[in-house]
Amino acid sequence: MSLSSRLDLETRPLVGAALTTLALAGLVFLGNRGGRGLDPALLGYLVACLFACFGVAYRYWAWTGRPATRMYFRHTLRTLASRKALGALARMALLGLDQLLLQRFIGKRSLKRWGAHALIAWGCLLAFAVTLPLVFGWVRFTSAGLDPNRYQAWFFGFPAGSFPLDSPIAFITFHMLDWAALMVVAGCTLAFVRRRQDEGDSATQRFDFDLAPLLLLIAVSVTGLLLTVSVSFLQGRNYGTLAFVHELTVILLLLSLPFGKLFHVVQRPAQLGVAIYKAEGEAEGRVPCRSCGEPFIRANQLRDLKALYGALDLGAAVHGPRTHHLELCPRCKRRLLAKAQWKRMGGAFDPFADLPEWAEPIADPQTLRS
């Protein structure tokens, strides 16, 4: 039995993940000029990044292979390859700003949730924007020539300006990860407080899915901040140990990306594809309910859902030769359920009908007894 079958791995995601990881490794190699820009102290992070890339890409390709996900994924790819691509891209850019960067839809769910989420998301984005180029060797800093008080920045192996060590720009640049860590710790704390106060979340949350990622983010941030504390206030005491612990937490976080809640970062952009799909459907028009005649379902979605039902072995959900269950609006489906029960009960909805012999009086609300 091969390793992939023992691990229950699928071929398509496996190939997709391998190619994605190879592509990233190639970009890293090109960006750091054949390894010349790599910082040996960050090699552990680089290996963890490549492993995380493989895991995330595997799950992404497996996810897009699900019939329902494939329906939207293919539509987005088709749109981006058509003449409508420019308009779709412009629309996706605006939506991306609103939904991915500003995350205003989370604010509509709850202001507290938005506050916590924005702090965590922006903190993580900032941290990754700083860390990944450093780990990949795309960005590095050296002393500028023989002047020990000036730092030289290198982007992709090319000089990109220098600045004095005691300048505000140096302070901001070198403490960027501290700002990010403070944002993440504040966001995670707010998230914990909100979860504690929210009855619904308290009941439905799971430790592995909801709480462990927050704890891991706090661990990464706090150990990162402790590095600054060690350098700035303790003359570098225990720096080596702290750096090791910090690296360990970051590697744990990176390796957890494909498995837990944080994978939603990769899933969320699908929302933009759905928005494009909906807009196209609105332009095509809505199909009326076969029972009440009210237009309710977008024509493209009806078509695709019927095909999806076929792929999911749900094709039997048809009523006679002409009516698919999808062609009933939600309200008529509810009416159908109640009326089918009514018919089975012998027409008890009819106030003038003879009382069926099995009809019973209403139970005592205290004892629940008829």
Add this chain to the structure above:
Amino acid sequence: MAEIVPFVPPTPALTNFDEWGFFIDPNRCIGCRSCVAACAECGTHKGRPMIHLDEMDRLHSPQTAPTVCMHCEDPICAQVCPADAIKRSEDGVVHASQKPRCIGCQNCELSCPFGVPIVFSGLEQMLKCDLCYDRTSEGLRPMCATVCPSQALLYAPKAEISRMRAAQPVREFMVGGLSVKTKNALMVPDPEAPLFLDAALLIEGEL
């Protein structure tokens, strides 16, 4: 004459998913909307009632019918979800979409055989009845069943239901030719056969 055994109301802390069931009898609904008001108090979807109270034939009858999630064994809403956001917990409760994952596509809303989920487009999120999980997971009864004065919505011990009602629970529904099995039950006089949902009869006015 058989001796009447008093039914001692169980303390709420004794409710649990294995022994208690949700029984729906739309025939008993009197349209008071208590369930709608109570549902909005639920902690998992604060302020938004997830119960549907529909008028059947407003012109001819005052009859209304409440619909809550039936909590399917193999939920179609979860199967058609592109974001893998709808999960059924081990206790058989199908939860509202996971907030980090839901992308608001409406597949679930359009596919549910019972017309239950609601997608709030501004929130990009599907919400639905989750059997008041914040209450039921702690042994309390769901809000709607707690307040329903006619017990059209009843949360009671499964073992007691045969003594409490002449009609009995059915948990299998035929959606056209598709069998859908559920955790929650609808009350019918003959529970041996599944309940057939035939849209043709609804369209032709024969229901």
